[in-house]
Amino acid sequence: MTATGRLRRRTLLRAAAAATAAGAGGCARGTRPVQVAVVWSGSELARFREVVAGFSAPVQVVGVGNDIDAFLAARQLAGTSPDVAMLSRPGLVVEYARRGWLTEVTPAASYAVPAGMADLLTADGRRYGVWIKAAHKSLFWYLPSMLAEPPRTWDALVALTRRLGARHRAGTGPAPLAVGAADGWVLTDWFENVLADIAGPGGYAALARGDGDWQDRPVRQALDRLAELWSIDGAFPGGGRRALLTQFEESVIQVVHHRDATMVFEGDFVDAVGTRFRRGTEELAAFRFPGARIADQPLIVGGDAAVVFAGSAGGVELVRWLSDAAAFRPWLEAGGYLSPNLAVPADSYRDPVRRRLAVELRDAETVQFDLSDQLSGTFTGTDGVGIWRIMQDFFMDVTDGVSAAEAVRRATGQLAETARTAGRQR
């Protein structure tokens, strides 16, 4: 190669390097949009983009998949955290705040959430997050043509399940219950509703904080109650083994399409699945998760909270704006979403189900937040891990003929052991 050749190559390299630098600089100079990391995807993500389109500054929303915790940890390590993140586990909010990753936030003046929700987002007396969305998780869904009179107490539910189960065994009717036991969170939601009814706010909160005793009476009673219902022969289409391979959506399909089952328990998001897979035009109706007495109606809610990462002024602005009732409007118009903000008037909901649920959220004496989402470390559960796994083992035991006492003993033992390990890790 000649000297000119070499020179040319070097000039080219230098030019390329300069161009790269210029490109990077150009990006940095423009006003950086506020970056928001969310776990949503599909229509949920599209809806949120509509919401933030109303904000005064440009906002970039990135869906980061299911494991937002791993994502944020990696980003924090790299020093490239987003401005805002939406978290559905209040336990994480507190954890991040303690590590100093977050900035304190101040919600809009109109922001008002049910008692018991706001406290979950504070650490050392400071508020580190605001609730943006809510889910009502205490509902049984059924087709009105399949069930004349919904049960109003736990005992009535058990009696109904026995009756329908006997008919199902005889081959003359659908099974009483569909359950997506392949998804651990479905079973933990069952458990939380029963526990909230039995333990009351104090005991429930203690377990959530990590200083309750998992082998104490309320937990045992709650599991006893579940065992009483789940062990009924013929309760589930195809039996317990089949239920453990049924995912949440499929359990709804069993009710609305195959009509193999009469009722399915889960949150307010069931009706979207039902509408998609229903046969005919009949819509699902819902009744509240029954407590021991008619007056006892446990109310478990889930939700998404917005947090701001340290040093982001734009993020603080955005979160304050999001916490205002007015920002929820695109969600109201789309239907199918519930606001945790009591300042959103109940009659502004378009779909009647949501309107009813909003009223229930308002009228409930106590609202309990999803317990498994508050647990720390791996106890919180994911496929094959933590409380998800423990509840699935319990389900397998009671539907497989293991005596209730033995199944409860095994489950409480595992719960206590996992709680100890998780506490150590913290």
Added chain:
Amino acid sequence: MSRGPLLGELAVLDDVGPPRRGRAYPAAGASWVLLAPAVLLLGGLLAWPVLRTLQASVTTDGRWVGAEHYRAALAAPGTAATVGRTVLWALVVPSVVTVLGYLLAAASRRSQEGRLVRLILVVPTALPLVVTGVTFRLLYDPDPQRGLATLLLARVTGRAPEQVPQLLGPELVTVALMSAFVWAWVGLAMLVFRAALDTVPTGLVDAVRAFGGSRRDVLWDAQWRPLLLRTVAVVFALVAVGTSRTFDLILVMTPGSVRDEAAVLALRVWQTSAATTTGEGAALGVIWLVAVAAGILVAALFVRQAWPPPRRSAAVAPVAPPPRRLVRLLAAGAAVAWLLPLGVLVATSLQDPVHAATESWWSSPPDLDSYRAVLTGAELWPSLGFTLVLATLVTAAVLGVALLAAYPLAWLTGPAAQVTGLALMVAVVVPVQVIAGPVNEVLGVALSSGTARGLALVHVALGVPFAVLVLRNAFADLPAEQVRAARVGGRHWWGTLRRLARHNRTPLLAVAVLEFVQVWNDLAVGLLFSSPDATPLGLFLAGQTRGFVAGSGTLAAGSVLASILPVLVFVLARRQVVAGLVAGGVR
């Protein structure tokens, strides 16, 4: 032909054999500069993370705790079962794959339909394991309305569908997973055996026959002893190491409730520490790492001892008679059985989404709605585009880095060559789940944790060892005249390198194809390191399995679309891949 289109790994494994690099390669003055990119990548993203994992397994916050993490990890409920299951995988699956691969290779030789049979068997090899998982989960669905296997079992046993053993249930899930894995890997084993059988000189067979040898003597003296013993060892080792990739399959195929019954070490390590570093996760990881490394080293040494350097013989005309009719029927039967899962996948993708979730795929005429839904959805195209760019760039980078490093490494001789060979071989089999945490720390320092750049870097680092191994061998085996000519022709090292690379087109192509297909098909790396800006295909598909039944139509359609390119590339280039991986021979 010669030592074999035994699929490069052979050559790779052989490389620790007796030093055969007698000729001195021209010393490149810039050898450290040439090695620098590979050393940086492997040092930063493989070696350091492995050391950091070792350290994490014996310390807590920097404090020495000895074997405490090991004790805790091994005492944790389920660990014993997980380890047992991992060993079972590493023994049972390679045995089955080896036997089936040999039988099918023998049965499909020298017959008209043999070509077609081999083609059908090779297709699953190129599929992403995520797609294999989707396919078999559809096939094994516990609902007889959707799961063909469940329906057939109910018919055969005469039991009600609820009473039929559940293929995805806790008792049988490992068997179901293994069947999917065997389905995917037999094609590769068959290719290797076929190439090996073709190199057996027919003269040898005739000689054994002439001395009155029976059929068994032919198999023993003319095939097993000279060649097959070694090939079996290679295939066994390859598949045993390959079983560490069951991770993808388990994530996709098992419902959450049976995941523990299916867990192997790969999954357990990931569940304990995900993309961070924890003591217990590190301890499990170290145990696993040692086992894998020991396995590959033993395999390498075993192969070395069984090594009679085969002579190159002129292309043998197929003089031997084609196999008997029964054997040929067996091959045809296998082809049909191998097509069935593919048929299920395609048939499911040809249902509209609601129908696919609620009814059987054989109950209604095909329909393109699921494809329409996937193709018009917001996620598939960006994911396809990103994966294409990622796989292309990573392949280019791997080739570049490996080519630079292979050149100076090729003229090492004696113990130095053997040590680098062994080190690279171990680097090839390091499971990414084990080092994910420390790698993330390194990426954090390099400002690319959780970005597409970081993901690409990890892919490159994981791909380089294998590429260096293959290319180094290819360089080392170039005839001296060609090297000399290149030296004279190119005035600088890069000129020489370019000329030498030109003589090595086939191995280069082989490495490129394998790297491309590997990145395209990846799930584990994407899961551990992907960025929010772009989702690789594997992750996109795996994410949809969360609502498996409800999304089965679009999932199947997405799987078919994701498989087209790797299958095409692999099937078209399979000859070059086999030939190119065989370092050496006169070219």
